[in-house]
Amino acid sequence: MTGYAIALTACRPDEAESLARKLVESRLCACVNVVRGVRSTFWWKGDIQTDEECILIMKTSRDVADDLWKAVKKIHSYEVPEFVLVPVELGSSEYLRWISENVRTDGSGSAPEN
Numbered sequence: 001m002t003g004y005a006i007a008l009t010a011c012r013p014d015e016a017e018s019l020a021r022k023l024v025e026s027r028l029c030a031c032v033n034v035v036r037g038v039r040s041t042f043w044w045k046g047d048i049q050t051d052e053e054c055i056l057i058m059k060t061s062r063d064v065a066d067d068l069w070k071a072v073k074k075i076h077s078y079e080v081p082e083f084v085l086v087p088v089e090l091g092s093s094e095y096l097r098w099i100s101e102n103v104r105t106d107g108s109g110s111a112p113e114n
Contacts, residue, residue: 004088004096005065007058009072009081010040016054022075023058028068030102033057061103062087 007029011019013036020032035055042049060068062085069083088096 003062004091004099005060005062006086006088007060007065007068007072008084008086009056009058009076010038010053011056011081012077013052013054015077016056019072019075020056023056023068023071026071027102027104028064028071029058029060030099031059059099061099061105063105064103 009019016034016036020034023029023032033056035057038053038055040051040053042051058068065085069085072081072083
């Protein structure tokens with residue numbers, strides 16, 4: 001692996017667990033935290049909107065970032081899903097090794113289904 005990253009996306013509360021599970025099952029993430037109770041205010045199609053959302057915090061490898069983005073786009077219900085990748089500068093060697101052991105890097109694993 002060339003590096004580690006935290007990826008973020010927001011989603012509807014009723015799809016959070018399903019998205020998280022699909023991303024872990026496909027081995028694109030070693031872990032996905034679901035943060036509930038987020039209230040987001042944002043511009044959408046010329047108007048300010050406010051909605052309840054969940055934030056998914058995805059622990060992954062930078063090697064699979066493109067595949068992770070493709071999977072999020074494929075299974076996410078939003079027309080324009082958030083996808084932000086933050087490189088990990090430092091982490092415990094044991095935790096980073098655990099991510100390496102649980103994220104595919106060889107093209108194996110299947111893409112998540114809708």
